[in-house]
Amino acid sequence: MDIGTGIAILGPALAVGLAGAGAGVGIGLAGKGSLEAMARNPNMYSKIQTNMLIAAALAESVAIYGLVIAFILLGKI
Protein backbone atom coordinates (compact mmCIF):
# COMPACT_ATOMS: atom_id res chain seq x y z
CA MET A 1 0.00 0.00 0.00
CA ASP A 2 1.70 3.19 -1.12
CA ILE A 3 1.40 6.62 0.43
CA GLY A 4 -1.22 7.72 -2.13
CA THR A 5 -3.64 4.96 -1.16
CA GLY A 6 -3.01 5.67 2.49
CA ILE A 7 -3.92 9.33 2.15
CA ALA A 8 -6.90 8.43 -0.03
CA ILE A 9 -8.26 6.22 2.74
CA LEU A 10 -8.02 9.16 5.12
CA GLY A 11 -10.76 10.97 3.18
CA PRO A 12 -13.75 8.78 4.04
CA ALA A 13 -12.50 8.40 7.60
CA LEU A 14 -12.48 12.17 8.07
CA ALA A 15 -15.91 12.42 6.43
CA VAL A 16 -17.54 10.07 8.89
CA GLY A 17 -15.62 11.31 11.91
CA LEU A 18 -16.27 15.01 11.56
CA ALA A 19 -19.87 14.51 10.48
CA GLY A 20 -20.39 12.28 13.48
CA ALA A 21 -19.00 14.94 15.80
CA GLY A 22 -21.51 17.48 14.52
CA ALA A 23 -24.36 15.01 14.84
CA GLY A 24 -23.39 14.15 18.39
CA VAL A 25 -23.48 17.77 19.45
CA GLY A 26 -26.77 18.37 17.65
CA ILE A 27 -28.57 15.38 19.12
CA GLY A 28 -27.19 16.19 22.57
CA LEU A 29 -28.60 19.69 22.35
CA ALA A 30 -31.97 18.38 21.19
CA GLY A 31 -32.05 15.96 24.10
CA LYS A 32 -31.06 18.66 26.55
CA GLY A 33 -33.79 21.04 25.49
CA SER A 34 -36.44 18.35 25.44
CA LEU A 35 -35.51 16.98 28.87
CA GLU A 36 -35.63 20.43 30.41
CA ALA A 37 -39.02 21.04 28.84
CA MET A 38 -40.33 17.66 30.02
CA ALA A 39 -39.15 18.37 33.56
CA ARG A 40 -40.85 21.73 33.62
CA ASN A 41 -44.12 20.51 32.17
CA PRO A 42 -44.74 16.78 32.58
CA ASN A 43 -48.20 17.01 30.99
CA MET A 44 -46.74 17.58 27.53
CA TYR A 45 -44.57 14.50 27.69
CA SER A 46 -45.58 12.75 24.48
CA LYS A 47 -45.69 15.91 22.37
CA ILE A 48 -42.22 16.91 23.48
CA GLN A 49 -40.95 13.39 22.90
CA THR A 50 -42.33 13.34 19.36
CA ASN A 51 -40.68 16.64 18.50
CA MET A 52 -37.42 15.57 20.10
CA LEU A 53 -37.31 12.50 17.89
CA ILE A 54 -37.96 14.62 14.82
CA ALA A 55 -35.17 17.04 15.75
CA ALA A 56 -32.76 14.21 16.54
CA ALA A 57 -33.45 12.47 13.22
CA LEU A 58 -32.94 15.72 11.32
CA ALA A 59 -29.61 16.33 13.06
CA GLU A 60 -28.60 12.74 12.49
CA SER A 61 -29.28 12.94 8.77
CA VAL A 62 -26.24 15.19 8.27
CA ALA A 63 -24.05 12.45 9.74
CA ILE A 64 -25.74 10.01 7.38
CA TYR A 65 -24.78 12.22 4.43
CA GLY A 66 -21.17 11.86 5.60
CA LEU A 67 -21.58 8.09 5.80
CA VAL A 68 -22.98 7.89 2.27
CA ILE A 69 -20.07 9.97 0.94
CA ALA A 70 -17.68 7.64 2.77
CA PHE A 71 -19.24 4.59 1.11
CA ILE A 72 -19.05 6.21 -2.31
CA LEU A 73 -15.43 7.22 -1.83
CA LEU A 74 -14.42 3.84 -0.43
CA GLY A 75 -15.90 2.23 -3.48
CA LYS A 76 -13.65 4.30 -5.70
CA ILE A 77 -10.36 3.38 -4.07
Added chain:
Amino acid sequence: MQEHGLVIFHIPGIPDFITNTWVVMAIILFVAYKLSQNLDLFPKNKFLLAIESLYKFFKDLLNQTLGKEKAKKFLPYFFALFIFILCMNLWGLIPGAVQPTSNINTTLALAILSFILYHASGIKFQGIINYIKHFLSGPKWLIPLMLPVEIISHFARIISLSFRLFGNMFGDEMIVLILFTIFPLVLPLLGMLIVFGNSFLQAFIFVMLSIIYVALAVHHHHEEKEKEKEKENVPDIDLA
Protein backbone atom coordinates in the same frame (compact mmCIF):
# COMPACT_ATOMS: atom_id res chain seq x y z
CA MET B 1 -26.62 -4.97 -9.37
CA GLN B 2 -27.21 -8.29 -7.65
CA GLU B 3 -25.38 -8.06 -4.35
CA HIS B 4 -27.18 -10.43 -2.08
CA GLY B 5 -26.34 -14.11 -1.90
CA LEU B 6 -29.65 -15.91 -1.71
CA VAL B 7 -32.55 -14.02 -3.23
CA ILE B 8 -35.93 -15.70 -3.19
CA PHE B 9 -37.85 -13.33 -5.48
CA HIS B 10 -35.69 -13.08 -8.52
CA ILE B 11 -36.64 -12.40 -12.14
CA PRO B 12 -33.60 -12.59 -14.42
CA GLY B 13 -33.96 -9.35 -16.38
CA ILE B 14 -35.18 -7.10 -13.56
CA PRO B 15 -33.12 -5.78 -10.61
CA ASP B 16 -33.81 -7.42 -7.26
CA PHE B 17 -35.05 -4.36 -5.44
CA ILE B 18 -37.81 -3.82 -8.00
CA THR B 19 -39.19 -7.36 -7.74
CA ASN B 20 -39.05 -7.12 -3.96
CA THR B 21 -40.96 -3.81 -4.11
CA TRP B 22 -43.68 -5.58 -6.09
CA VAL B 23 -43.79 -8.42 -3.57
CA VAL B 24 -44.14 -5.91 -0.69
CA MET B 25 -46.93 -4.13 -2.54
CA ALA B 26 -48.72 -7.40 -3.19
CA ILE B 27 -48.48 -8.39 0.47
CA ILE B 28 -49.75 -5.00 1.67
CA LEU B 29 -52.70 -5.12 -0.73
CA PHE B 30 -53.55 -8.68 0.26
CA VAL B 31 -53.42 -7.97 4.01
CA ALA B 32 -55.43 -4.76 3.56
CA TYR B 33 -58.07 -6.62 1.57
CA LYS B 34 -58.33 -9.35 4.20
CA LEU B 35 -58.58 -6.87 7.06
CA SER B 36 -61.24 -4.77 5.40
CA GLN B 37 -63.76 -7.62 5.22
CA ASN B 38 -66.51 -7.38 7.86
CA LEU B 39 -65.55 -4.13 9.50
CA ASP B 40 -66.95 -3.52 12.99
CA LEU B 41 -67.13 -0.37 15.06
CA PHE B 42 -65.02 -2.06 17.76
CA PRO B 43 -62.66 -4.39 15.95
CA LYS B 44 -61.86 -7.73 17.53
CA ASN B 45 -58.71 -8.33 15.53
CA LYS B 46 -55.82 -6.83 17.50
CA PHE B 47 -53.73 -6.14 14.41
CA LEU B 48 -56.59 -4.17 12.90
CA LEU B 49 -56.92 -2.29 16.17
CA ALA B 50 -53.24 -1.33 16.04
CA ILE B 51 -53.54 -0.10 12.46
CA GLU B 52 -56.66 1.87 13.30
CA SER B 53 -54.90 3.59 16.19
CA LEU B 54 -52.03 4.43 13.85
CA TYR B 55 -54.57 5.89 11.43
CA LYS B 56 -56.02 7.99 14.22
CA PHE B 57 -52.55 9.19 15.15
CA PHE B 58 -51.97 10.40 11.61
CA LYS B 59 -55.42 11.94 11.44
CA ASP B 60 -54.76 13.95 14.61
CA LEU B 61 -51.32 14.96 13.36
CA LEU B 62 -52.73 16.17 10.06
CA ASN B 63 -55.59 17.99 11.79
CA GLN B 64 -53.07 19.88 13.87
CA THR B 65 -50.69 20.83 11.08
CA LEU B 66 -53.02 21.30 8.15
CA GLY B 67 -56.51 22.05 9.39
CA LYS B 68 -59.50 19.79 9.02
CA GLU B 69 -60.63 20.12 5.41
CA LYS B 70 -57.19 19.75 3.88
CA ALA B 71 -56.29 16.95 6.28
CA LYS B 72 -59.06 14.80 4.83
CA LYS B 73 -57.63 15.13 1.34
CA PHE B 74 -54.06 14.31 2.28
CA LEU B 75 -54.61 11.62 4.88
CA PRO B 76 -54.84 8.63 2.50
CA TYR B 77 -51.57 9.54 0.80
CA PHE B 78 -49.58 10.06 3.98
CA PHE B 79 -50.89 7.00 5.76
CA ALA B 80 -50.30 4.79 2.71
CA LEU B 81 -46.83 6.28 2.33
CA PHE B 82 -46.02 5.48 5.95
CA ILE B 83 -47.22 1.89 5.71
CA PHE B 84 -45.42 1.42 2.40
CA ILE B 85 -42.08 2.77 3.61
CA LEU B 86 -42.40 0.88 6.90
CA CYS B 87 -43.07 -2.44 5.17
CA MET B 88 -40.29 -1.86 2.67
CA ASN B 89 -37.88 -1.11 5.50
CA LEU B 90 -38.90 -4.13 7.54
CA TRP B 91 -38.78 -6.45 4.54
CA GLY B 92 -35.00 -6.58 4.77
CA LEU B 93 -35.14 -8.47 8.04
CA ILE B 94 -36.39 -11.59 6.28
CA PRO B 95 -33.54 -13.81 5.08
CA GLY B 96 -33.58 -14.16 1.34
CA ALA B 97 -35.29 -10.84 0.75
CA VAL B 98 -33.74 -7.61 -0.55
CA GLN B 99 -34.65 -4.38 1.23
CA PRO B 100 -35.99 -2.05 -1.46
CA THR B 101 -35.17 1.15 0.42
CA SER B 102 -31.50 0.33 0.74
CA ASN B 103 -31.22 1.37 -2.89
CA ILE B 104 -31.04 5.03 -3.84
CA ASN B 105 -33.50 4.57 -6.72
CA THR B 106 -36.48 3.70 -4.50
CA THR B 107 -35.89 6.50 -2.01
CA LEU B 108 -35.25 9.04 -4.74
CA ALA B 109 -38.54 8.08 -6.39
CA LEU B 110 -40.40 8.55 -3.10
CA ALA B 111 -38.69 11.89 -2.46
CA ILE B 112 -39.54 13.17 -5.95
CA LEU B 113 -43.14 12.07 -5.33
CA SER B 114 -43.31 14.15 -2.15
CA PHE B 115 -41.66 17.09 -3.92
CA ILE B 116 -44.22 17.06 -6.72
CA LEU B 117 -46.99 16.67 -4.14
CA TYR B 118 -46.16 19.73 -2.11
CA HIS B 119 -45.55 21.98 -5.09
CA ALA B 120 -48.75 20.82 -6.78
CA SER B 121 -50.78 21.24 -3.61
CA GLY B 122 -49.29 24.69 -3.02
CA ILE B 123 -50.22 25.75 -6.56
CA LYS B 124 -53.68 24.23 -6.24
CA PHE B 125 -54.58 25.79 -2.90
CA GLN B 126 -53.06 29.20 -3.45
CA GLY B 127 -53.02 29.79 -7.18
CA ILE B 128 -49.81 29.99 -9.14
CA ILE B 129 -49.17 33.73 -8.77
CA ASN B 130 -49.49 33.68 -4.98
CA TYR B 131 -47.35 30.60 -4.81
CA ILE B 132 -44.52 32.24 -6.76
CA LYS B 133 -44.88 35.35 -4.59
CA HIS B 134 -44.23 33.09 -1.61
CA PHE B 135 -40.74 32.50 -3.00
CA LEU B 136 -40.19 36.22 -3.24
CA SER B 137 -40.96 37.03 0.38
CA GLY B 138 -38.77 39.42 2.30
CA PRO B 139 -37.36 42.90 1.67
CA LYS B 140 -37.28 43.88 -1.99
CA TRP B 141 -33.58 44.51 -2.38
CA LEU B 142 -32.74 41.05 -1.06
CA ILE B 143 -34.78 39.13 -3.64
CA PRO B 144 -31.98 38.55 -6.24
CA LEU B 145 -30.02 36.84 -3.47
CA MET B 146 -32.89 34.98 -1.86
CA LEU B 147 -34.42 33.53 -5.02
CA PRO B 148 -31.52 31.23 -6.00
CA VAL B 149 -31.07 30.28 -2.35
CA GLU B 150 -34.75 29.35 -2.07
CA ILE B 151 -34.71 27.35 -5.30
CA ILE B 152 -31.57 25.48 -4.27
CA SER B 153 -32.99 24.77 -0.83
CA HIS B 154 -36.13 23.36 -2.40
CA PHE B 155 -34.11 21.01 -4.55
CA ALA B 156 -31.96 20.17 -1.54
CA ARG B 157 -35.13 18.89 0.12
CA ILE B 158 -35.35 16.10 -2.44
CA ILE B 159 -31.75 15.15 -1.82
CA SER B 160 -32.07 15.34 1.95
CA LEU B 161 -35.26 13.26 2.06
CA SER B 162 -33.91 10.56 -0.23
CA PHE B 163 -30.42 10.42 1.25
CA ARG B 164 -31.71 10.36 4.81
CA LEU B 165 -33.83 7.27 4.14
CA PHE B 166 -31.27 5.62 1.88
CA GLY B 167 -28.31 6.30 4.17
CA ASN B 168 -30.06 5.05 7.28
CA MET B 169 -31.31 1.85 5.65
CA PHE B 170 -28.15 1.08 3.70
CA GLY B 171 -25.96 1.95 6.69
CA ASP B 172 -27.95 -0.35 8.95
CA GLU B 173 -27.48 -3.18 6.47
CA MET B 174 -23.75 -2.47 6.48
CA ILE B 175 -23.77 -2.54 10.28
CA VAL B 176 -25.33 -6.01 10.26
CA LEU B 177 -22.79 -7.13 7.65
CA ILE B 178 -19.86 -5.87 9.69
CA LEU B 179 -21.21 -7.39 12.89
CA PHE B 180 -21.30 -10.73 11.10
CA THR B 181 -17.53 -10.64 10.83
CA ILE B 182 -17.00 -9.86 14.51
CA PHE B 183 -19.18 -12.32 16.39
CA PRO B 184 -21.17 -14.41 13.96
CA LEU B 185 -24.36 -15.50 15.74
CA VAL B 186 -25.10 -13.03 18.52
CA LEU B 187 -24.09 -9.54 17.41
CA PRO B 188 -26.01 -9.53 14.10
CA LEU B 189 -29.17 -9.91 16.21
CA LEU B 190 -28.32 -6.58 17.84
CA GLY B 191 -27.80 -5.15 14.37
CA MET B 192 -31.21 -6.43 13.33
CA LEU B 193 -32.75 -4.78 16.39
CA ILE B 194 -31.20 -1.53 15.22
CA VAL B 195 -32.70 -2.11 11.75
CA PHE B 196 -36.10 -2.79 13.32
CA GLY B 197 -36.12 0.38 15.41
CA ASN B 198 -34.64 2.57 12.72
CA SER B 199 -37.20 1.47 10.11
CA PHE B 200 -40.07 2.86 12.18
CA LEU B 201 -38.21 6.05 12.97
CA GLN B 202 -37.10 6.75 9.40
CA ALA B 203 -40.51 6.01 7.91
CA PHE B 204 -42.08 8.36 10.43
CA ILE B 205 -39.49 11.08 9.77
CA PHE B 206 -40.01 10.85 6.01
CA VAL B 207 -43.76 11.20 6.31
CA MET B 208 -43.48 13.91 8.99
CA LEU B 209 -41.18 16.01 6.82
CA SER B 210 -43.47 15.60 3.82
CA ILE B 211 -46.38 16.79 5.96
CA ILE B 212 -44.38 19.80 7.13
CA TYR B 213 -43.40 20.70 3.55
CA VAL B 214 -47.03 20.48 2.42
CA ALA B 215 -48.10 22.58 5.41
CA LEU B 216 -45.47 25.21 4.58
CA ALA B 217 -46.50 25.32 0.93
CA VAL B 218 -50.20 25.58 1.67
CA HIS B 219 -50.39 27.65 4.84
CA HIS B 220 -48.41 30.76 4.09
CA HIS B 221 -50.84 33.32 2.77
CA HIS B 222 -53.87 32.18 4.70
CA GLU B 223 -52.18 32.77 8.04
CA GLU B 224 -51.32 36.34 7.20
CA LYS B 225 -54.85 37.08 6.08
CA GLU B 226 -56.32 35.50 9.21
CA LYS B 227 -54.02 37.46 11.47
CA GLU B 228 -55.00 40.70 9.77
CA LYS B 229 -58.68 39.86 10.20
CA GLU B 230 -58.17 39.09 13.87
CA LYS B 231 -56.50 42.41 14.47
CA GLU B 232 -59.47 44.21 12.96
CA ASN B 233 -61.94 42.33 15.14
CA VAL B 234 -60.38 43.24 18.49
CA PRO B 235 -62.52 46.03 20.01
CA ASP B 236 -60.90 49.10 21.48
CA ILE B 237 -61.18 49.37 25.23
CA ASP B 238 -62.19 52.67 26.73
CA LEU B 239 -60.08 53.31 29.79
CA ALA B 240 -62.04 56.26 30.98
